[in-house]
Structure formats: C-alpha cells, structure tokens
Amino acid sequence: MESQEIKNLIKLMAKIPGLGPRSARRSVLSLIKNPEKLMLPLAKSLIQVSENIKLCSICGNIDSDVICGICKDEKRDKNTICVVEDITDVWALERSNTYKGKYHILGGVLSAIDGINPEDLRVKELIDNIKINNIKEVILATSATLAGQTTSFYITDLLKDMNLTVSRLAQGIPIGAELDYLDDGTIGAALDSRKILNKK
Ligand SMILES: [Zn+2]
Structure with missing residues (x-):
C-alpha cells in the first residue's frame, strides 16, 4: 500500500x-x-x-502582469481581436504563428444545459474592450460545437449595431485529411466556407 x-x-x-x-x-x-x-x-x-500568475485586465489571458504580453505588444494589430473560449485556444492560435492581432477570452461558452449565461462569461468585458480599444474587426473563434456556435451567434447579434467587421473562423477539412474519412457535417461546413480561387 x-x-x-x-x-x-x-x-x-x-x-x-x-x-x-x-x-x-x-x-x-x-x-x-x-x-x-x-x-x-x-x-x-x-x-x-x-x-x-495574473489575469490580464484587458483580454483575460494569464501572464505575470495585469496587462499580458500580447496586449502590451505594440507590433500586433491593435484594432483586431479574436474571441476565444479559453486560454488554451490562445496558445493554440499563437502556436500557428499566423494571427497577429489581439485576443479576448470569454472563459467558456453559453450552455443552457450547464446553466451558463452571458453574464457568466466575459461578454460585458468584450463590449468594453471593443469600445475602449477602438476595435475594427472581431474574429469569432469559438469551437465548432453546438455551444460554440450558439455563443458565436449570440455575440454576432450583440455586435450588429456596432461599426465593426465580424468574421468567424472557417470550418472544414483538416490539413492532411482525406474526404472519405470525414463526417458529413465537416464536409458541409467546408463547402459552405469554400474559398474562390479564380472567379470569371
Ligand atoms: Zn491581455
């Protein structure tokens, strides 16, 4: 024992x-x-x-200061924010090394089953962040789950009267995947978010 x-x-x-x-x-x-x-x-x-460890007062990220390294970074596009569910999503996007804007971490997704309402998430802080920091584009990067999509629709609706571009991460075929192995939902989403290569 x-x-x-x-x-x-x-x-x-x-x-x-x-x-x-x-x-x-x-x-x-x-x-x-x-x-x-x-x-x-x-x-x-x-x-x-x-x-x-401290919670960033602007975006909700964690760092050793109350304003995180990403929010402090002058080289990043300060007019674009990417809205994610959690800090692990920030880490994943940072690993991809392609996104150069700022972030906003919601701290979860809306869920009627789990009793998670807008006031349980950092939604009010998102609106404040957009207003205070003169944000021009919001990229919604919540998960492709029902709860993630519900959250994304809710935020899109909330932002509709603001002078903003709102986009959502494309969903589709993972790099290296074969069509034959994908489920119908993934193939449908990939078709919906297809990119025009040559328009006549
Ligand atoms: Zn921050």
Whole structure:
C-alpha cells in the first residue's frame, strides 16, 4: 500500500484534466523515482506559477502582469481581436504563428444545459474592450460545437449595431485529411466556407 502522502498526491494529480487515476499513479511514481530532476523542480515551478500568475485586465489571458504580453505588444494589430473560449485556444492560435492581432477570452461558452449565461462569461468585458480599444474587426473563434456556435451567434447579434467587421473562423477539412474519412457535417461546413480561387 502507498503511504498517505503518496495517496494524497495521486488523488490531486488525478484531478488534472487528461490524467485519470492510472496515469496519476504512473506520474507520481515517476516523480518519486526522479526527485532531483523532476519532483523538486516541478514543486518549485508550481509555487512560482501560482504566486506570479495574473489575469490580464484587458483580454483575460494569464501572464505575470495585469496587462499580458500580447496586449502590451505594440507590433500586433491593435484594432483586431479574436474571441476565444479559453486560454488554451490562445496558445493554440499563437502556436500557428499566423494571427497577429489581439485576443479576448470569454472563459467558456453559453450552455443552457450547464446553466451558463452571458453574464457568466466575459461578454460585458468584450463590449468594453471593443469600445475602449477602438476595435475594427472581431474574429469569432469559438469551437465548432453546438455551444460554440450558439455563443458565436449570440455575440454576432450583440455586435450588429456596432461599426465593426465580424468574421468567424472557417470550418472544414483538416490539413492532411482525406474526404472519405470525414463526417458529413465537416464536409458541409467546408463547402459552405469554400474559398474562390479564380472567379470569371
Ligand atoms: Zn491581455
């Protein structure tokens, strides 16, 4: 049997998204086997992050300052914001290295089932952000799920009287995918958001 300390650690690790009890046990064992290289640096890093992390007052991103590095970056297009559900979406878009505007993080999506209403999301902050920062284009990048689309429609409607371009990320065929393997919804969305290459 594991000691109480180890049991507690496994229990905590198992709460991390993506780790179940089995992966948590394996991770804890690996930490115990590598105290100098893994366990102590991890413990130190956890404390550092928990003590220094702040929510950006403009976009809702996390950074070590109340205004995040992206909001501070003068080289980025300050008139365009991309609206995403969560911080992991910002990380994903940043990894793609193609988007050079700013962001706004909603902190979730509307969901009648889960009782998530507009006031539970950073919707009011989005409107303030648009007004204060003279935003000219809003790119909606919520998920292609029912809740993501509902949220996107809700925001589009909310912004309809503002002097703004509102666009939504195209949905379609993933890079490297074959048509034969895709579901009908994906193929339909790809057709709807097709790009004209040569118009006569
Ligand atoms: Zn920010």
